[in-house]
Amino acid sequence: xxxxxxxxxxxxxxxxxxxxxxxxxxxxxxxxxxxxxxxxxxxxxxxxxxxxxxxxxxxxxxxxxxxxxxxxxxxxxxxxxxxxxxxxxxxxxxxxxxxxxxxxxxxxxxxxxxxxxxxxxxxxxxxxxxxxxxxxxxxxxxxxxxxxxxxxxxxxxxxxxxxxxxxxxxxxxxxxxxx
Numbered sequence: 001x002x003x004x005x006x007x008x009x010x011x012x013x014x015x016x017x018x019x020x021x022x023x024x025x026x027x028x029x030x031x032x033x034x035x036x037x038x039x040x041x042x043x044x045x046x047x048x049x050x051x052x053x054x055x056x057x058x059x060x061x062x063x064x065x066x067x068x069x070x071x072x073x074x075x076x077x078x079x080x081x082x083x084x085x086x087x088x089x090x091x092x093x094x095x096x097x098x099x100x101x102x103x104x105x106x107x108x109x110x111x112x113x114x115x116x117x118x119x120x121x122x123x124x125x126x127x128x129x130x131x132x133x134x135x136x137x138x139x140x141x142x143x144x145x146x147x148x149x150x151x152x153x154x155x156x157x158x159x160x161x162x163x164x165x166x167x168x169x170x171x172x173x174x175x176x177x178x179x
Contacts, residue, residue, distance in 0.1 A: 001086070001088055001116070002165075002169045002170070003168065003169065003170075005086075006170055007086070007169075007170060008078050008169055008170050008171060009165060009166055009169030009170075010077065010078045010166075011067075011068070011071050011072075011162065011166065012031060012032065012087070012101055012104060012105065013031065013032040013064035013067050013068050013071075014029055014030070014031045014032070014064075014097045014098075014100050014101045014104070015029065015030055015060035015061075015063060015064055015097070016028075016029050016060075016096065016097050017029055017030065017036075017038075017053070017056045017057060017060060018056065019042070019046050019048065020046070020048060020052045020056070021046075025042070026039065026042075026093070026094045026096045026097070027039050027042045027043050027046065027048060027053075027056075028043070028053070028056075028096060029096040029097040029099065029100040030057060030060050030061065030064075030100055031064075031100045031101055031103070031104035032064045032065075032068050032104070033104050033107065033108075035100050035103045035104040035107060036057075036100055037096050037099045037100050037103070038053075039094070039096060067159075070159055070163070071159070071162055071163060071166060073163075077108075079108075079109075080105060080108040080109050080110040081108070081109030081110075081111075082109065082111050083110055083111060083112075084110065084111060084112040084113075084114065085105045085110040085112070085113050085114070086113075086114045086115075086116055087101050087102060087105060087113060087114070087115045087116070087132070088115075088116050088117070089101070089115070089116075089117050090117070090118070090147055090151075090154075091117050091118060091119040091120055091144075091147030091150060092117050092119070092120025092121060092124035092125060092128065092137065092147075093120075093121065093124065093144060093146070093147055094121075094124060095120070095121070095123070095124030095125070095127045095128050098115055098117070098124075098128055099127060099128060099131060102115060102128065102131045102132050103131065106131075112133045112134075113131075113132045113133050113134075114132065114133060114134045114135075114136065115128050115132040115134070115135045115136065115137075116136045117135075117136070117137050117138075118137075118138045118139065118150065119137065119138065119139045119140070119141065119144065119147060119150045120137045120139075120140055120144070121140065121141075121144050122140045125137050125140055
């Protein structure tokens with residue numbers, strides 16, 4: 001998408017906090033800057049303790065720190081103040097990871113935030129519409145059992161592919177307006 005728009009490409013590390021006995025079930029999410037969201041209803045219903053939450057948060061933060069260092073390779077983050085940020089994800093199940101992402105991007109000063117996803121639940125889309133300036137979701141099926149089931153190939157993107165894509169994208173430096 002960044003190449004097609006000739007826009008800079010940036011990563012924003014966000015991790016799902018999975019339920020202790022069902023890691024695929026999101027009970028929260030945290031972004032690399034510490035911006036987090038919790039699903040208090042699920043946490044109470046599943047009897048998740050503070051210790052369990054702390055352990056999930058520590059694991060998520062360790063993983064994000066490693067990825068950010070690997071992907072940025074000392075390069076500073078692209079400034080977002082006064083810019084439009086397009087947050088892209090593979091889909092919305094609960095919407096918690098994207099909610100953390102939108103809040104983190106807002107905290108970095110983005111003037112406008114557009115969330116673009118191919119598929120999502122109507123509940124997750126409604127949740128994100130309250131936070132993002134615009135949500136573009138191509139399909140909101142009646143039943144979304146997993147985001148991956150909407151793809152022919154849902155193989156993970158390798159770290160090497162991410163690094164190559166970041167290197168190939170246009171620079172994130174603000175345009176010189178004096179010319």
